[in-house]
Amino acid sequence: MMRYEPxxxxxxxxxxxxxxxxxxxxxxLRPAGVLDQTAPGRAGTYYMGTRVFPLFxxxxxxxAPLISAQLTALRGDAKQAANEDSGMDRGxxxxxxxxxxxxxxxxxIDRARTADERDRAYAFAAMRAADQGDMRAREFADKIExxxxxxxxxxxxxxxxxxxxLRKKDVTEALRLAAKSNLIPAHRTAILTSAAGxxxxxxxxxxxxxxxxxxxxxxxxxxxxxxxxxxxxxLLAQFSKIEPxxxxxxxxxxxxxxxxxxxxxxxxxxxxxxxxxxxxxxxxVFLSSPSDLGDAFSVLAADDPFHALSLAGDFTxxxxxALATIAAARAILTKRPVVSKTN
Numbered sequence: 001m002m003r004y005e006p007x008x009x010x011x012x013x014x015x016x017x018x019x020x021x022x023x024x025x026x027x028x029l030r031p032a033g034v035l036d037q038t039a040p041g042r043a044g045t046y047y048m049g050t051r052v053f054p055l056f057x058x059x060x061x062x063x064a065p066l067i068s069a070q071l072t073a074l075r076g077d078a079k080q081a082a083n084e085d086s087g088m089d090r091g092x093x094x095x096x097x098x099x100x101x102x103x104x105x106x107x108x109i110d111r112a113r114t115a116d117e118r119d120r121a122y123a124f125a126a127m128r129a130a131d132q133g134d135m136r137a138r139e140f141a142d143k144i145e146x147x148x149x150x151x152x153x154x155x156x157x158x159x160x161x162x163x164x165x166l167r168k169k170d171v172t173e174a175l176r177l178a179a180k181s182n183l184i185p186a187h188r189t190a191i192l193t194s195a196a197g198x199x200x201x202x203x204x205x206x207x208x209x210x211x212x213x214x215x216x217x218x219x220x221x222x223x224x225x226x227x228x229x230x231x232x233x234x235l236l237a238q239f240s241k242i243e244p245x246x247x248x249x250x251x252x253x254x255x256x257x258x259x260x261x262x263x264x265x266x267x268x269x270x271x272x273x274x275x276x277x278x279x280x281x282x283x284x285v286f287l288s289s290p291s292d293l294g295d296a297f298s299v300l301a302a303d304d305p306f307h308a309l310s311l312a313g314d315f316t317x318x319x320x321x322a323l324a325t326i327a328a329a330r331a332i333l334t335k336r337p338v339v340s341k342t343n
Contacts, residue, residue: 021060024052029070029284031270046074062280065127069160069284072131073167105140116278119144123153123279130160137161149277151182156275156283159187163194171195185220186273189231190287192217193238200242207242211235215250224260230269230287232257237292240299247300251311259316266293266320293320294327301328302335 012020028049035042049071056064108121122143129137137157144150158181165174178191192214199207215235221228232254239246258264269288275281301308305328312324 017059021056021063025056025060025063025067028052028067029270031286031289035074042074046071049074061124062282065131065156065160066282066284068128068131115145119146119149120279123149123277123281126153126157127160127281130157130164133161133164135161146278149279152275152277152281154181155183155187156281158183159191159283159285162191166191166194166198169198171198184273185217186227186231186271186285186287189214189217189221190234190285193231193234196238196242200238204242211238211242223257226261226264226268227271227273227285227287229254229257229261229264230271233266233269233292233296234288236296237288240296244299244303247296247303248307251296251300255311255314258320259314264317264320266290266315266317266323294323297324297327298331301331305332305335 028045030038030045035045038045040048049067053064053067053071056067105121105125108124109118112118112121122140126137126140126144129140138154138161141150141153141157144153158177162174162177162181165171165177174191174195178188183191192210196207196210196214199210214231218228218231218235221231232250236247236250236254239250258266267290269286269290269292271285271287272282273285275283297308297312300311308328308331309325312321312328315321315324
């Protein structure tokens with residue numbers, strides 16, 4: 001067995017270090033559907049993420065909450081991988097996280113010498129608690145003195161807590177919290193669309209009402225922005241599952257919105273939003289999955305093949321045009337299987 005002497009960490013420039021963590025976060029924060037198509041898959045991504053997570057906490061604290069949330073989401077799918085190394089998630093598991101947060105927060109506050117340091121301590125505690133679904137996250141956020149930072153962290157906290165409730169299918173509580181939260185339209189659109197997806201099979205009427213509300217929120221998002229375009233793509237996919245008859249006007253709107261966004265692909269539905277405040281905090285919002293655009297055009301093609309192909313051709317970007325066209329063509333070819341005649 002070969003052994004190597006430990007080496008000191010290299011002295012990297014701040015720019016190079018920041019670039020490294022941006023690249024790694026982009027890999028780790030890919031949607032589950034994209035991860036399923038990679039060699040590591042969800043389990044491998046979880047394993048790698050838990051190994052580098054402490055480095056994010058140390059060198060890229062603005063990205064650490066996003067990585068923690070992703071690992072929490074992947075943990076159930078990668079349970080076997082987690083069991084193979086029982087120490088891989090030590091330090092952020094739910095079993096002792098509340099006690100750890102309290103101890104760490106108190107330690108940070110005791111060492112804080114300025115209001116900024118105290119605010120940073122409460123912000124860190126609030127985001128970590130939100131990642132774990134701990135409702136005390138809102139209490140931590142409320143203790144931040146700087147009003148802009150407090151508002152930004154509150155948005156992060158509320159959005160994560162609401163998504164946690166939706167993962168548990170507690171739509172009533174999720175919508176109650178959303179109603180009293182100061183979320184931006186992109187957040188509200190994502191939440192309402194997800195809630196509609198949860199209710200699609202059990203309460204279709206309520207799901208449609210939520211999709212209508214989500215559409216209104218999506219139109220409040222700035223025009224010619226990725227946020228608006230991907231929010232509409234997600235809505236298009238949800239309507240295709242619940243109420244296909246209402247797809248065509250929304251599909252036209254989606255294509256026009258997408259054409260106003262440079263580099264739109266239809267697959268990169270994870271948006272990074274910079275929160276206001278004195279700390280650089282970015283949060284990831286999953287507005288649509290990579291398959292949403294193709295799924296919607298498959299349904300459109302089943303209803304009107306030539307119209308769907310024509311609309312797919314209206315995309316100015318090569319990637320979304322190809323995705324929509326291929327999905328429509330596949331739906332057309334598989335709609336009526338050819339039956340050979342024998343004498």
